[in-house]
Amino acid sequence: MILRHESTRQTPGGGANAVFNLAKLGAQVKAVGLVGKDDQGRSLRAMFEAVGIDTQGILEDADRPTVTKTRISGHSRQSVTQQIVRVDRKSDELPDAALQGQLAHYIHQHRQSVDAVVCSDYGDGTLTSPVIDAALGHARAIVDTQKSLHRYQGATLFTPNLPEAEKAVGFEITDATTLRQAGRALLDLTQAEYMLITRGEAGMSLFDRQSGEQTIPAFNRTDVFDVTGAGDTVVAALTLGLIAGASPWEAAVLGNLAASIVIRQFGTTTTTVSEIRAALDSLLEGE
Numbered sequence: 001m002i003l004r005h006e007s008t009r010q011t012p013g014g015g016a017n018a019v020f021n022l023a024k025l026g027a028q029v030k031a032v033g034l035v036g037k038d039d040q041g042r043s044l045r046a047m048f049e050a051v052g053i054d055t056q057g058i059l060e061d062a063d064r065p066t067v068t069k070t071r072i073s074g075h076s077r078q079s080v081t082q083q084i085v086r087v088d089r090k091s092d093e094l095p096d097a098a099l100q101g102q103l104a105h106y107i108h109q110h111r112q113s114v115d116a117v118v119c120s121d122y123g124d125g126t127l128t129s130p131v132i133d134a135a136l137g138h139a140r141a142i143v144d145t146q147k148s149l150h151r152y153q154g155a156t157l158f159t160p161n162l163p164e165a166e167k168a169v170g171f172e173i174t175d176a177t178t179l180r181q182a183g184r185a186l187l188d189l190t191q192a193e194y195m196l197i198t199r200g201e202a203g204m205s206l207f208d209r210q211s212g213e214q215t216i217p218a219f220n221r222t223d224v225f226d227v228t229g230a231g232d233t234v235v236a237a238l239t240l241g242l243i244a245g246a247s248p249w250e251a252a253v254l255g256n257l258a259a260s261i262v263i264r265q266f267g268t269t270t271t272t273v274s275e276i277r278a279a280l281d282s283l284l285e286g287e
Contacts, residue, residue, distance in 0.1 A: 014122040017232040020048070032057035034125075040065070070089075090124060119142070121145035144235045153189075158186065187209060202218065237255040240254075
């Protein structure tokens with residue numbers, strides 16, 4: 001789990017931002033992860049509990065600090081807020097085998113009582129092989145990982161951004177042909193049912209094994225202040241769309257629409273169902 005300091009406020013970051021986004025969109029969430037035995041860990045747990053997130057699956061690791069990212073930003077009266085520097089506090093060591101086993105055991109115990117499992121992997125060491133195996137035991141596993149997509153082979157849906165997709169396939173995506181090649185290659189690599197490549201202002205491309213490729217345009221190309229954490233918002237809204245019975249394409253549209261709202265603000269933030277509904281109404285009225 002990550003706690004992010006932004007100016008004078010604290011917000012959940014990394015995998016914790018995905019958890020927070022799910023809760024803000026009305027989901028009942030069981031959070032699973034590691035925090036340090038420190039003030040940051042206690043603060044993050046308190047933030048979760050304040051919005052009704054079940055934190056029993058968050059374990060303390062006395063040997064590692066809570067991953068904390070401090071963003072120092074500045075602005076003047078006639079300029080937008082800009083980040084100056086970011087200071088990260090984390091450990092590159094993996095949790096010990098006992099903690100890995102406890103996390104995996106918790107997921108095994110509870111995965112049949114939830115509608116989906118979201119793996120938000122920022123490369124901080126929590127999602128080790130035992131934990132991943134436990135998560136992939138669910139029939140609806142959504143994966144958002146910055147690297148090593150092959151470790152999640154067999155998941156339902158992946159949401160790599162363009163650089164992550166390029167890194168995974170080993171070539172640059174420059175046009176429709178290479179994009180299509182990358183989508184097929186990623187499906188083969190991961191054995192996933194669906195692959196959603198998010199491409200910033202170019203929108204999103206959804207690939208599957210039956211109907212091929214579907215494109216979703218970007219809904220906001222101009223009012224973009226900060227894309228930090230937007231991928232977490234996509235994953236949260238998309239997952240809830242799937243749970244509610246939306247098709248993967250419809251769920252991806254919801255994710256895209258939700259992200260178009262949060263990138264209008266500085267720093268990691270969340271949106272709500274009412275904001276998404278208003279944004280959708282505005283789009284439909286403009287047609």
